[in-house]
Amino acid sequence: xxxxxVFYILEEYIxxxxxxxxxxxxxxxxxxxxxxxxxxxxxxxxxxxxxxxRKELTEKSAKEAIESAKEDDNPVLVIxxxxxxxxxxxxxxxxxxxxxxxFVLTEAQEGVKGSGRSIEEYDMYSELTKVKELLTKFGGHxxxxxxxxxxxxxxxxxxxxxxxxx
Numbered sequence: 001x002x003x004x005x006v007f008y009i010l011e012e013y014i015x016x017x018x019x020x021x022x023x024x025x026x027x028x029x030x031x032x033x034x035x036x037x038x039x040x041x042x043x044x045x046x047x048x049x050x051x052x053x054r055k056e057l058t059e060k061s062a063k064e065a066i067e068s069a070k071e072d073d074n075p076v077l078v079i080x081x082x083x084x085x086x087x088x089x090x091x092x093x094x095x096x097x098x099x100x101x102x103f104v105l106t107e108a109q110e111g112v113k114g115s116g117r118s119i120e121e122y123d124m125y126s127e128l129t130k131v132k133e134l135l136t137k138f139g140g141h142x143x144x145x146x147x148x149x150x151x152x153x154x155x156x157x158x159x160x161x162x163x164x165x166x
Contacts, residue, residue, distance in 0.1 A: 090144065093114075
């Protein structure tokens with residue numbers, strides 16, 4: 001992942017820096033080289049920071065989704081989390097999925113986006129093709145999917161997916 005690549009490059013720069021100093025090749029140790037090292041340190045710090053923020057947001061969203069799922073006895077869970085970032089919707093859906101397929105939906109620039117995670121007995125992609133008129137985009141496979149839809153279609157999406165299960 002990005003964090004490991006930055007740390008690897010940073011380690012290489014530092015190794016080369018130490019070799020140049022040891023060999024007294026100070027001519028090669030110029031300001032640009034030092035700026036690059038500083039840039040990599042800074043970049044690695046912000047990658048670490050954003051990763052910690054993402055983890056915190058994931059935990060918060062997962063707790064909210066699990067609470068919502070406890071109140072829902074439908075065979076297919078469709079959970080709308082207004083403040084969940086779309087990049088973590090799939091992770092949250094995976095944490096909520098126990099013995100039911102789950103879609104986690106969130107606000108997007110144009111409507112609602114979300115991710116679904118399924119169980120072996122439920123072909124998520126096949127079921128989405130049955131409600132495709134409600135979706136602006138969708139894709140996936142038997143065990144996972146991504147969807148986009150208009151916000152006003154959330155309840156109908158939930159209803160149709162669950163009606164099709166009976």
